Amino acid sequence: GENVEQHPSTLSVQEGDSAVIKCTYSDSASNYFPWYKQELGKGPQLIIDIRSNVGEKKDQRIAVTLNKTAKHFSLHITETQPEDSAVYFCAASIIWSNNDMRFGAGTRLTVKP
């Protein structure tokens, strides 16, 4: 089955700097890659996702890149703000197979003012 690894487990940046979180996956059939943000004591919220037919997707300060050949995808946050501090999870799944979504272990991002 699919296995998703996420790095780093913790990340600390200064406000205004960029943050990059990387994930690798094992199943080459995976074709859907969402990223979730989880604030303390709350459920994860989808912030961006990408499907395998594109290599990059942007939404304001957030971008995700996908390298299907290398089987890795990354989350990029530019101009970080203190409210970006949270735990971020990546996931990978095969469309038409919802029961097979696998999550990374999470990255705790701290943005220092």
Next chain:
Amino acid sequence: DGGITQSPKYLFRKEGQNVTLSCEQNLNHDAMYWYRQDPGQGLRLIYYSQIVNDFQKGDIAEGYSVSREKKESFPLTVTSAQKNPTAFYLCASSIDGRGTDTQYFGPGTRLTVL
């Protein structure tokens, strides 16, 4: 105001007792899921349901049970057979179990066994 609600937010249970966690959604989603989250770990799938009156085991179903009698509701029972039940439990839903994969999560229930 559409979304997924979970109750209660915090739950305490004595060893040997069964407890039921509530999950309700008014998004008209067919598929619903239960995940368990432990510190420093990713989400692990307990059970999922793609349609009313049908559900399937996930990776860690032992010690848990579910029902799906209504489209809006997917309660999870943590039984006394679950050896380490203290965790944060997350319910999610998606439009269907086949055509799209975006899962929307509820706020979670933190279960503590005393």
